[in-house]
Amino acid sequence: MSLLKFALAAALIAAQPAAAQSPDCPGNPDALATSRIITADAAATPRIGRKHFPATLPLADKEVVLTFDDGPWPGTTSAVLDALKRECVRATFFLVGENAAAHPELARRELAEGHTVAHHSFRHPLLDHMSQAAAEAEIDRGFAAVDTALYGQPAKQPRTPFFRFPGFAATPALLDRLAARQVVVFGADLWASDWNPMSPHQELSQVLERLEASHGGIVLFHDTRQQTAAMLPAFLRSLKAGGYRIVHVVGPTT
């Protein structure tokens, strides 16, 4: 490159506006990164996700919230965390209590790497098939198992007051009970359908098509699924290329 061309190139670079997203991602200056953080509070948004509820988070066009259910699980959860870390992206994990009890080091890694660690019951039953008392006990046991894995002991209320019903099998009485306890119930705005076996490439194409149709939103994945772990690096690159922005959701006490 001639000196003149070099000077012109340098001037052009200097004239560009500062990137909206933080480039502060070690080893990856082109990272997707987390665009902004929002707090979800049961007083304002008790139930979110348009697949099941009338409201969702106040997201702008092309803003995406990443959520992962059913872990932590050896192998796949670590791969998901590695992919998120490489892009400096923060997500929300909805943990199954017995998996958190079996693999507390993975739950603690999620927390240590800045992710939101939330709740998905203890053994993942369909809570609408149980008595109210049994369903509430199952939810509480899940809260306690996850918080014990993360913090050594449970508190009266879950540290992060976010819950997603296994199989989205809610009842009006349980929704009321969780609202009374200031727990935000998460549905989803779209999903990858990654409970169905498919190749990572098929999953990637499908979820990108759905994101384009919905203009962003809360996306549901499962960090227990190999195909999801495998497609995640390419998915995050595609979000960056497509101009999507990642929003990290935190609870009111975190």
Ligand SMILES: [Zn+2]
């Ligand atoms: Zn689940």
